[in-house]
Amino acid sequence: MEIVPGIYQIEVPIPNSPIGPLNAYLVRGNNGWLLIDTGWDYPEAFDSLEGQLKEKGLDFDAISRIVVTHTHIDHYGLIGRLKKLSKAETAFHEKEFAFIEAISLYKEDYPGHIVEQMRCNGVPEEEYSILVESFTIGSSLIFPLDPPDVILQGGETIKTGLFNFEVIWTPGHSSGHICLYEPSKKILLSGDHILPIITPNISIHPYSSDNPLKSYLASLKEVDRLDVDIVLPGHEHIFTDLHKRIGELFSHHEQRVDDILNVIRDEEKTVYQIASEVPWILETEGGKVVCFADLAVFDRGMATGETLAHLEYLRMGGKVKRISREGIAFYKISVDKKEMKQ
Helix, strand or coil: CEEECCEEEEEECCCCCCCCCEEEEEECCCCCEEEECCCCCCHHHHHHHHHHHHHCCCCHHHEEEEECCCCCHHHHCCHHHHHHHHCCEEEEEHHHHHHHHHHHHCCCCHHHHHHHHHHHCCCCHHHHHHHHHHHHHHHCCCCCCCCCCEEECCCCEEECCCCEEEEEECCCCCCCCEEEEECCCCEEEEECCCCCCCCCCCCCCCCCCCCHHHHHHHHHHHHHCCCCCEEEECCCCCECCHHHHHHHHHHHHHHHHHHHHHHCCCCCECHHHHHHHCCEEEHHHCCEEECHHHCCHHHHHHHHHHHHHHHHHHHHCCCEEEEEECCEEEEEECCCHHHHCC
């Protein structure tokens, strides 16, 4: 589908995805095409991408550059195959290469690190086996280890001859996430930084930064300064009301912070206990509110990671304290809640 003259959206399927396919973008250039994000490395995704290129009369060798917004497997997995077929120049942020290097070199240890994090934050022992299985499957995924031909840091301009995309470093969802902004045409390719319906996952995990939520909120403020008419996200649908959506995301995190502070108002609790008392919204189901116990075990693990990110954001801001007892972390409020709102 041609979004604006010279920019096409390619929907690349993702296995068992509650949010539908990846949105990759194909951008016309004077010296070949630019592909933004690749999709998951599995046969259906590859065949779909190849078929949509052929519908436009293109083969893989028409792609001269590949830019990846971040190296989560649904955005990055096909880069190795595509680079081999197209000989394209690849580019992504330096912190994303550090992430895939750690995942690839130490992937056998990754499930153990995740489970230890869960144990320290109060996840019940009976859930460990399911989490180990889930993360063992995840650690077996192939993360192509070739370093990018061009290492991005933010501030660069990617020129196609028809478009000039400014690279904006937007850490939070991942440490090296980038957005691409075309100022003359007021187009933002937002990756997973800003999505129209769901709230991007901001979690702490063994290879994340110490305070990803702080980074994410700061990145939102940077993007909020841009003059944008149309947003091309990595999932879901294209949208136009960027600043309204950013306001909704800020409100979401403010509410989550408030919910967490209410939970620990009177007593210290583990991250898992706190997560179990916070309301969770299934945005893929029209904003349905569900209790923590009704989430699948894997989703409870994700929710615990998000809660941890909010607690560490509050702790580093002096709002809560962390106490360790026999290797288990407990959080408690450190100042009167009324003082926090002043």
